[in-house]
Amino acid sequence: MLPEGANRLFVPASVTCSSLMLAERSFKRAREQLFRSLIRTLNSGGLESEDVFESHYSWNMAEEEILINETLLANENIPIDKPEPLPFPFNQRTFCRYEPIEKRIEEARVLVVDDLLRDEGDISEVAVKEWGRYVKSNLQREREIAVLAMDNIRNNIARLVKRPEIRTTHFSEIAEAEQEFLPDAIVLSGTLRDFDYYNPNHLEKFGEFVRSTRTPVLGICGGHQLVGMSFGARIITLDNFEQHERREGRPYEYQYRFIRITEPDDAIFKGVQDEESGIWQDYTTEANILRVWQNHGLQLDRIPEGFKLLATAYLCRNQMMVKREGGQLIYTVQFHLEKSFEDWDKRRATRWEHPNESRDGRIIFENFLLESLKARQM
Secondary structure (H helix, E strand, O other): OOOOOOEEEOOOOOOOHHHHHHHHHHHHHHHHHHHHHHHHHHHOOOOOOOOOOOEEEEEEHHHOEEEEEEOOOOOOOOOOOOOOOOOOOOOOOOOOOOOOOOOOEEEEEEEEEEOOOOOHHHEOHHHHHHHHHHHHHHHHHHHHHHHHHHHHHHHHHHHHEEEEEEEEEEHHHHHHHHHHHOOOEEEEOOOOOOHHHEOHHHHHHHHHHHHHOOOOEEEEOHHHHHHHHHOOOOEEEOOOOEHHHOOOOOOOEEEEEEEEEOOOOOHHHOOOOOOOOOOOOHHHHHHOEEEEEEEEOEEEOOOOOOEEEEEEOOOOOOOEEEEOOOOOOEEEEOOOHHHHHOOOOOOOOOOOOOHHHHHHHHHHHHHHHHHHHHHHHO
C-alpha cells in the first residue's frame, strides 16, 4: 500500500533504459518545482514549523511498476540559494546558481590538436579490413565530430582569454605546428575510434613528440588516452578487455558523472580548499567532488611512470593525471571539460542549458591555461 499522498508512476517491465531515464528526469524537474513552492510557502508562514515532509522512493519491479512516494522535506526556513548538506548529489539539487564569467587571462597562444581521423592515410590495415566498404562513411563521421570538438575547444579558449591566438592542427602534424606557432599551451581533442584503427606510424610520431615537448599539454578524453599510451600504458575497455576483443556491447561512461579529487593541493584545483573563494561549487569545496561530462568506452590500464593521479571514480579509476617531471607539464582528463561552454541550442536539443552546467570543467580549463603561462615564463 502506498502512503496517503504518494505519487504512483506506472512503468511497464519492458520499458527501455532511455525511456526510464527520461521519465525520471521529468519527475525530478517536477519535484524541484514543488520543492521551491514549498520553500516559498514556508518562508511566508504558510506552514507550521513542525510540518515535516519526507521523501521516499519505492521500486517494485515485480509488479511491473515504479512506486514513487514524493513528499519533500522542509523542517526549517532554508533559503533556496543556501548550501545544502553534502555529499552531493544526495541533496538532489538539479540546478546550479548563476555565475557571471569574467575573462581573467590577458592573452595566450594555444595550439588545438585534432585527434580524430581525416582520410585513408590516417587509418590502419585493421580499420580497412573491418570497415570494408564503409571506410568513406566512417571517415565522414569522424570529420563531422571533429568540427564539433574543435569548435568547443576554441570556444572555451575565446571565453576565457581576452586576446587569444588559436591555431588548429592534426595530431599527425603536431611537431611541425608547434615549431612554427610556438604556443603557450597545447590542447588535445577527444577521439571517436579505437586506437588500433589508427595508422601506427602516426601514433609513433605523436609519442615521440609528447615525450619530448616542453610546451604545456592538456589531453581531453581520447587525448588523455593518447598521452597515456605514449608513456607506456595500455588502452583497454572499461571491463578490462583489449580493444579488438570487445568492439560491440562494451560498457560506456556517459552523461554527467561524479569523480573524486585525490590531490586537492595541485594547482589545477586552486581555491578548492578555500570555501570563501567562491570559485568552486559547494560539493567540491566540502567533499572534493567534481561533476563532469563523460562519454567514453576506453580507459588507461594504469598511471604511466612519471605521472600522478589527480582524480578517480568507481568505473574508470584514472580520471585525471599530471606529469611535472623532466621539464614537462602535462595534464590529462578522461572527461570532457570542454563542454563547459556548449550553450543551449534548441535547434540541436543539446543538454547544456547554460555555461554553469559544467562549471567544474571550465575552472579546470582556466587553471590549466594559467599554469601553462607560468610554466612558459620560467
